[in-house]
């Protein structure tokens with residue numbers, strides 16, 4: 001289990017409901033903040049830090065043991081990378097979104113590990129990741145079924161002799177990246193999912209020149225022509241950084257594109273982060 005979040009939803013929903021974040025075990029055996037005042041309808045979201053904590057309602061007579069009929073989250077064992085832990089321990093106000101030139105520089109110098117999510121977004125992402133796994137068994141199953149509507153085994157129709165791999169339109173799909181990185185909000189981050197493998201060099205794990213050429217050709221035809229070359233950049237995550245293994249994909253970022261183009265190319269897709 002990764003980072004987990006439990007929520008208590010007060011009984012009556014309210015139009016002005018607030019979400020109150022409480023960190024569990026972030027600074028030792030503490031809740032941060034350690035007291036809150038919530039209104040009926042507010043959502044209290046507990047984020048569990050490593051290693052194994054609970055939120056337990058107990059009595060003075062018998063502290064640390066769950067009170068009969070009281071709130072008990074059960075123990076939430078949590079592991080988190082040092083990088084993610086550092087990010088979610090930072091308030092959003094201390095996070096500066098990356099600018100478009102910085103984004104381009106990071107991609108061109110292959111420093112993809114420099115991308116990170118805004119702390120509150122990472123928290124939501126981690127919590128939702130956990131929920132998805134519970135509901136669908138794996139993130140991959142969720143993406144195939146709910147996001148792409150593709151059935152396994154994935155069989156590409158095209159990819160035949162002398163045909164460009166992207167020629168058959170049913171073999172690939174462009175969707176919004178579900179959980180945004182902490183970058184200039186004018187940058188639109190899309191993911192191109194493919195039913196076929198993008199060929200990698202077995203030794204280095206890098207894309208082969210042929211695969212690179214095929215992606216370049218697609219990106220020029222579909223994105224650069226419409227958005228201008230200087231507003232388009234693509235990258236493929238290193239294996240070690242990929243959060244979704246097994247369904248082939250690469251990323252495209254567009255600077256300040258025409259929203260109608262995004263709607264058209266994604267067939268009106270809405271990123272998950274805006275739906276949940």
Ligand SMILES: *[C@@H]1O[C@H](CO)[C@@H](O)[C@H](O)[C@H]1NC(C)=O
Nearest residue numbers: 021031032033034035036037
């Ligand atoms: C409740 O929290 C506020 C700030 O979050 C703090 O100033 C106050 O002392 C706390 N009250 C108690 C009783 O701990």
Ligand SMILES: *[C@@H]1O[C@H](CO)[C@@H](O)[C@H](O)[C@H]1NC(C)=O
Nearest residue numbers: 051052053074075076077078
């Ligand atoms: C978490 O801690 C509780 C209480 O000490 C323990 O019973 C439980 O086995 C622990 N869970 C894991 C997965 O280590």
Ligand SMILES: *[C@@H]1O[C@H](CO)[C@@H](O)[C@H](O)[C@H]1NC(C)=O
Nearest residue numbers: 002126129133138139140243
């Ligand atoms: C999301 O869940 C998958 C497992 O379904 C896991 O491999 C991945 O590391 C998780 N991502 C994060 C950032 O926790």
